[in-house]
Amino acid sequence: MGNENNELRMTHSCILSRGDEKFVRVTFEGDKTYAEGIVPSGEIETYRGFTEEEVEQLKLYLKLNKDEIMNKAKNITGIMHWF
Template identity: 50%
Template sequence: MKQTQEIQMTYSGLLPQKDGKKIVRVVFERGKDFAEGIVPSGQIEKSSGFTPEELKQLSDYLIQNGDNILTKAKEVNPLRNWMRKK
């Protein structure tokens, strides 16, 4: 990956799916570049500006750190966070 710019990662709370399973949506940003992926599958759904090799590394990161991301996503409470901004 480009070493000159830092990559920021943000993630959603747990999101229910039609099959009853839960996922977390993750966004990686580096300047104008972005990649959107899903935990636990590690699938990158959308991207712009990242090379195929970088996308593979991001996907691997999601898979390897999926349990940790899922645990942290359980603590995300959108309503509480929205109320703090008011």
């Protein structure tokens, strides 16, 4: 996908909220690629270095794995819990 050595790192935030909506920000990074999306909607908000087809694949990945990503995000304590 989009980068020469095909290594793509995925990271995600803790559970975030906006009003009643709960979501997780997910970032995909390669040497020359970057994309940021949201779970559970599966939308990619910003990207560079990926083709449209690759962005569609990232969206599908987010949608198919939203439950697992949300569950993992529950285990991360956000910085706001420190205050």
